[in-house]
Amino acid sequence: MFISRRSRRWPVAAVLPVLLTLGACSESAPAPSDVAQSPPELARFYDQKLQFGSCEGYATTAADEKAFAAKPGFQCARLEVPLDYANPDGPTGQIAMLRAPARGESQGPLLLNSGGPGGAGMVFAATTAENLAQSAVTEKFDLIGFDPRGVGASTPAVECFTTEQYLKGDTSTEFFLTAGDWTADDARRLTEQCGERSGGAQTLASVGSRDTARDMDVLRGALQQEKLNFLGQSYGTRIGALYAEQFPQNVRAMVLDGAVDPRAGNERRLGQYTGFQQTFDAMAAQCAAGPDCPLGTDPAGATERFQEIVRPLLDQPLQYGDGRQFTYQDAVNATIYALYDPEAWPAVPMGLAGIQAGDPSLFVELLQLGSGREADGRGSNMTSANYAITCMDEQRMNKERAADFRAQIYQAAPFADPGRDTDGTVDSCEVWPAAPKPAYPLPEHIEGLAPTLTVSFTRDPTTPYDGATRMAEMLKGSLLSVDGDGHTMAAAGANPCVNQAVADYLTTLKTPATDARCAT
Structure with missing residues (x-):
C-alpha cells in the first residue's frame, strides 16, 4: 500500500519555473x-x-x-x-x-x-x-x-477503528514497516473489526x-x-x-x-521504498549543510544516526498529551510523510531534535496531517480505506514470501529498519473476505x-x-x-x-x- 495518503501539499515558499516549449x-x-x-x-x-x-x-x-x-x-x-x-x-x-x-x-x-x-x-x-x-x-x-x-x-x-484507537495510535494496517510481529490472529481480528464497523463483508469486497x-x-x-x-x-x-x-x-x-x-x-513497493531512502539521503545532505543537524555533518552516516535516535522508541515510547504514546513506528511514519515535499524536509531534523528532548509534538502534528486526523481523534477514514482498497487491489503473500519481502523492504530503506528479525509476519490481507481483483x-x-x-x-x-x-x-x-x-x-x-x-x-x-x- 502507499504509506502516505496525503491529499494536500505543504506550503510552497517559492518556485522558479523554466518554461517549456509546447509542441503543435x-x-x-x-x-x-x-x-x-x-x-x-x-x-x-x-x-x-x-x-x-x-x-x-x-x-x-x-x-x-x-x-x-x-x-x-x-x-x-x-x-x-x-x-x-x-x-x-x-x-x-x-x-x-x-x-x-x-x-x-x-x-x-x-x-x-x-x-x-x-x-x-x-x-x-x-x-x-x-x-x-x-x-x-x-x-x-x-x-x-x-x-x-x-x-x-x-x-x-470503510472504517476499521474507533476514535479511542485513533487517539492511542492503535491503527496499524501495514505489516512491512512494523517493528513487531504480525500473526494470523492479528490479521483476523483486524479484518473482523473492519467488517463489523463497515457494514459487513460485502462492503469490504466492494472497494477495489x-x-x-x-x-x-x-x-x-x-x-x-x-x-x-x-x-x-x-x-x-x-x-x-x-x-x-x-x-x-x-x-x-x-x-x-x-x-x-x-x-x-507487489514489487513496486521496493521501488517506492528505494525512493524514500534516496529522498531521505537528499534531506540528510541538506540538513548536514546547516547548523546543529541531529543527523550529523556527514550525510553518509545519517541513516545510522537516525536509527540511533528512533530505535530506543521500540522499547521506550515517549509519553505525551493525556498519557498517549509516541512510538518508533510513529517516528518512521512522520518522517516518510515529510519526505513527500522538499518544503517539509526541515521538519525531520526538527522532529528528531524534539525526540531527543523528549518532546514529539512536531512529529505528532505531521502524523495528524498525513493521516487526516484531528487532535481529538476524529477525521478522515483514509487509513481504513487505504487498507481495504489495497487488500482488493493486490495479490496476497504467504508467510514465507511476506517475511522475505519485509527483509527486502528494509534493505531498500535502511533508515526505517528497526534492527529486528523479519520473521513472524503475515500479510494483513490474508483473511480478507473476498478474493482480490x-x-x-x-x-x-x-x-x-x-x-x-x-x-x-x-x-x-x-x-x-x-x-x-x-x-x-x-x-x-x-x-x-x-x-x-x-x-x-x-x-x-x-x-x-x-x-x-x-x-x-x-x-x-x-x-x-x-x-x-x-x-x-
Whole structure:
C-alpha cells in the first residue's frame, strides 16, 4: 500500500519555473460514435439524473468543513452505483461528489482524484479550485471531485477503528514497516473489526479500484457526457489507467500526475521504498549543510544516526498529551510523510531534535496531517480505506514470501529498519473476505486512446520517475518531466510551467513537445 495518503501539499515558499516549449502535436479525440453503449443491465445507473444542490451534510471532517461546507459556490450530489457490478440488482452504494462550476463557459466536467488509496475527492476539488483560481482549467471546466467507494462521504464507508484507537495510535494496517510481529490472529481480528464497523463483508469486497473505475464511467453517463476528462494524482493515476484499460474509447483527456508504475505488481513497493531512502539521503545532505543537524555533518552516516535516535522508541515510547504514546513506528511514519515535499524536509531534523528532548509534538502534528486526523481523534477514514482498497487491489503473500519481502523492504530503506528479525509476519490481507481483483500489472499498451499527459518529478520519493515513463509508454501518450524533488504538481498551481502545459492540454488536447521539461 502507499504509506502516505496525503491529499494536500505543504506550503510552497517559492518556485522558479523554466518554461517549456509546447509542441503543435494536437490530435483529435475519437469520434462520439466510438463511445461504448452502457450495458442494458446497468442502464438505470447510467441514466440517473444527478441532483446537485447544497453541500450541507456532506462534510465528514474538519478539513471538509473548512474547505467547502461553509463556502458558497460549491454544489454536491450523490451517484447510485451497484456494490457488485456482477449483481446490479443487488445492494447499492452512494458516491458523494462536489462540483466547482466553471468560472466561464464550460467545456464540460473534469473528474479529479487526489490519491491514496483512501484520499477524499470532494475536498480535493475544493482545494484545486482555489489553487487553480486563475487557470484556464477552472475557467473552462466544472471540477468534479468524488469520494471513491468506501471513502469519506460515500456510503457504505470503510472504517476499521474507533476514535479511542485513533487517539492511542492503535491503527496499524501495514505489516512491512512494523517493528513487531504480525500473526494470523492479528490479521483476523483486524479484518473482523473492519467488517463489523463497515457494514459487513460485502462492503469490504466492494472497494477495489477496478470497481471505482467502473463508477467513473457510470458518472460520465450520469453527467450526460460522451467522453471523460480526468486528472488523477498518485494513486489516482492507478484508477485513471484502469479506466483507460476498460473504457479507452470513452476518454477525451487524461492527466496522470505522479504516476504509478502500471507494469509492476507487489514489487513496486521496493521501488517506492528505494525512493524514500534516496529522498531521505537528499534531506540528510541538506540538513548536514546547516547548523546543529541531529543527523550529523556527514550525510553518509545519517541513516545510522537516525536509527540511533528512533530505535530506543521500540522499547521506550515517549509519553505525551493525556498519557498517549509516541512510538518508533510513529517516528518512521512522520518522517516518510515529510519526505513527500522538499518544503517539509526541515521538519525531520526538527522532529528528531524534539525526540531527543523528549518532546514529539512536531512529529505528532505531521502524523495528524498525513493521516487526516484531528487532535481529538476524529477525521478522515483514509487509513481504513487505504487498507481495504489495497487488500482488493493486490495479490496476497504467504508467510514465507511476506517475511522475505519485509527483509527486502528494509534493505531498500535502511533508515526505517528497526534492527529486528523479519520473521513472524503475515500479510494483513490474508483473511480478507473476498478474493482480490488485481490492479496490476496493466497491459503493455492500451490501444484506441485519445492523447494523454503524464506528469512526473524526476526525483519522486514514492512513485519513481521510471514508472511514470512506463505509464506514458503504455498509454502511448506524452510525458512532462519536472526536474526536482517532490510528488505531484498538476493541481497545486505552484509551477507556471506545469500549469500552462496542463491547461493547454485539457483545453485544446495539445500535448507538450517530445522531451519537454519543467523545473522547480
